[in-house]
Amino acid sequence: MSLPYAILSILVSAPSSGYDLAKRFNSSVEGSVGFFWSASFQQIYRELNRLEAKAWLQAEAVQQENRPDKRIYAVTALGKQQLCQWIAEVEEMASIKDELLVKLYAGHLVSRQTIVTKLEVHRQQHQQRLAIYQEIKSLYFKNPQALSKTHQFQYMTLLRGIHYETGWLAWFDEIMPLLQVTHPDSADLFGRSQN
Amino acid sequence: MSLPYAILSILVSAPSSGYDLAKRFNSSVEGSVGFFWSASFQQIYRELNRLEAKAWLQAEAVQQENRPDKRIYAVTALGKQQLCQWIAEVEEMASIKDELLVKLYAGHLVSRQTIVTKLEVHRQQHQQRLAIYQEIKSLYFKNPQALSKTHQFQYMTLLRGIHYETGWLAWFDEIMPLLQVTHPDSADLFGRSQN
DNA sequence: AAAGATTATTCAATAAATTGAGTATAAGAT
DNA sequence: ATCTTATACTCAATTTATTGAATAATCTTT
Numbered sequence: 001m002s003l004p005y006a007i008l009s010i011l012v013s014a015p016s017s018g019y020d021l022a023k024r025f026n027s028s029v030e031g032s033v034g035f036f037w038s039a040s041f042q043q044i045y046r047e048l049n050r051l052e053a054k055a056w057l058q059a060e061a062v063q064q065e066n067r068p069d070k071r072i073y074a075v076t077a078l079g080k081q082q083l084c085q086w087i088a089e090v091e092e093m094a095s096i097k098d099e100l101l102v103k104l105y106a107g108h109l110v111s112r113q114t115i116v117t118k119l120e121v122h123r124q125q126h127q128q129r130l131a132i133y134q135e136i137k138s139l140y141f142k143n144p145q146a147l148s149k150t151h152q153f154q155y156m157t158l159l160r161g162i163h164y165e166t167g168w169l170a171w172f173d174e175i176m177p178l179l180q181v182t183h184p185d186s187a188d189l190f191g192r193s194q195n
Numbered sequence: 196m197s198l199p200y201a202i203l204s205i206l207v208s209a210p211s212s213g214y215d216l217a218k219r220f221n222s223s224v225e226g227s228v229g230f231f232w233s234a235s236f237q238q239i240y241r242e243l244n245r246l247e248a249k250a251w252l253q254a255e256a257v258q259q260e261n262r263p264d265k266r267i268y269a270v271t272a273l274g275k276q277q278l279c280q281w282i283a284e285v286e287e288m289a290s291i292k293d294e295l296l297v298k299l300y301a302g303h304l305v306s307r308q309t310i311v312t313k314l315e316v317h318r319q320q321h322q323q324r325l326a327i328y329q330e331i332k333s334l335y336f337k338n339p340q341a342l343s344k345t346h347q348f349q350y351m352t353l354l355r356g357i358h359y360e361t362g363w364l365a366w367f368d369e370i371m372p373l374l375q376v377t378h379p380d381s382a383d384l385f386g387r388s389q390n
Numbered sequence: 391a392a393a394g395a396t397t398a399t400t401c402a403a404t405a406a407a408t409t410g411a412g413t414a415t416a417a418g419a420t
Numbered sequence: 421a422t423c424t425t426a427t428a429c430t431c432a433a434t435t436t437a438t439t440g441a442a443t444a445a446t447c448t449t450t
Contacts, residue, residue: 001406001438002294009301019428036296043407045429068415068428084304091294091313093320098289099197101231101355103282106204107348109275110282115348118286125288144373153302156370160296163369167362174358175351178339196408196436214398238437240399263398263445 003047006037008056008075008083013150015074017062018045032136035161048073056082116179123172130165133158198242201232203251203270203278208345210269212257213240227331230356243268251277311374318367325360328353 010016010024010033022041024033039047051057056079059071075083100122107115141147141155205211205219205228217236219228234242246252251274254266270278295317302310336342336350 002292002297003406006297009297012301012304017428019426022428033300034290036291036293036300038290038292040408041429042409042431046406049430064415064427066416067426070428080304083301087298087301087305088309090316091298093317093324094291094293094295095229095233096231096289096359097197097233098231099286100289101352102197102201102204103286104348104355105228105231105352106207106278106282107351108344109207109279114283121285122288129288149303152373153299156302156373157296157300159369160299160366163362163366164291167358171355171358174354178347178351198436212398217398235438236399237401237439241436244400259397259446261446262396265398 002037002086003039003043004051004056005083005086006033006039007044007047007051008079011057011073012075012080012083015072017070017072018048019070021048021073032133032158032161035133035164036157051079055079112179116176119172119176119179123169123176126165126168126172130162130169133161133165137162197232197281198234198238199246199251200278200281201228201234202239202242202246203274206252206268207270207275207278210267212265212267213243214265216243216268227328227353227356230328230359231352246274250274307374311371314367314371314374318364318371321360321363321367325357325364328356328360332357 006025007021010021016024018041022039022044025037025039025044026034026041048057048059052059052073055076057073058076059073061069062072063069100118103118104115137155137158141151141158144152144155147155201220202216205216211219213236217234217239220232220234220239221229221236243252243254247254247268250271252268253271254268256264257267258264295313298313299310332350332353336346336353339347339350342350
């Protein structure tokens with residue numbers, strides 16, 4: 001389980017409240033951290049408490065005037081040491097769990113239109129994500145040579161996001177034509193939903 | 196949770212034992228289903244029992260002479276109907292949980308070599324996966340136009356795997372040079388591990 | 391003949407993730 | 421003045437996933 005380490009990885013360069021962290025883990029706009037790790041706000045708050053109890057994090061209460069007060073978490077020396085140790089460990093390739101592909105695999109059970117519509121929706125979502133990532137790139141990473149070490153690594157994860165979304169789009173463009181054509185030998189000239 | 200549906204999706208075109216299913220969900224060689232959904236054998240056996248209890252699956256005991264007996268599961272009419280219903284539902288984009296990218300994000304905390312070595316290992320793993328997928332493509336999907344509907348959809352998921360791995364390789368090739376160069380303004384000429 | 395690998399499956403403890411409700415402050419909109 | 425939205429966080433029930441141990445038959449290797 002890497003959620004605690006994912007939290008540490010962010011906090012180590014940007015101390016934040018649970019609320020801010022949750023946004024970075026869930027929104028594709030803010031921080032783009034959600035691209036490589038996602039977690040619900042309940043998960044994050046629970047984990048922050050655990051990490052504080054283990055003294056890997058320390059919290060500072062911040063009074064605010066225009067909003068509710070909050071607690072800003074920062075990584076302790078111990079936390080940083082634990083994070084470094086974890087980074088050095090060997091990790092497995094990330095496993096994928098993709099509902100769309102499961103559905104596509106069994107796509108022969110439903111109408112072509114059902115699948116095509118789904119693919120069109122997802123294509124647009126990936127397109128939008130890509131646009132966001134490219135926006136971030138052009139705004140904050142205009143000159144990659146001049147980045148600090150910290151930002152250099154963040155830039156690399158952003159590039160991964162861009163390649164990921166580009167890969168999706170290329171795939172959509174390759175398979176869409178396969179779906180729209182009805183082949184003469186397919187014995188399926190009337191749009192029936194069965195094989 | 197889509198594990199029950201992922202199981203149904205496979206069984207609907209290929210009735211199998213739990214053991215065979217588990218292999219398809221875990222190995223990148225056998226069936227390539229593990230590319231888009233992964234599950235442990237314990238998870239699969241538990242789910243098979245649940246699905247049988249709900250009558251979405253029916254099992255047939257098969258006596259074998261050269262191996263232990265087994266139970267072959269097949270999807271019932273009810274199971275097929277439930278699967279179709281689920282496919283028609285709207286699904287979210289798959290969320291990603293990638294340890295490597297978390298570690299890369301915090302890569303500034305460790306030595307460059309630590310990161311470079313990791314990336315080289317992963318690059319090779321993705322290269323190998325791609326080779327497997329391309330092997331499957333050239334063996335079983337030589338002539339995409341002539342595929343049955345069922346195989347056409349399996350082919351599309353295979354293509355997704357190929358695009359995915361290709362995207363990883365392109366990314367590795369883009370970022371590796373960024374890591375190996377020490378910039379004159381980086382104030383880090385001696386390979387120290389800190390920022 | 392014994393040891394290890396492969397096939398085939400079950401059980402149980404623990405950890406983690408999901409879902410849903412709930413609390414509270416304050417800003418802005420209708 | 422009330423409704424909605426945003427900020428900020430907590431608790432608890434349920435479901436899922438992970439981890440580890442077992443059982444048992446057969447085949448292969450030493």
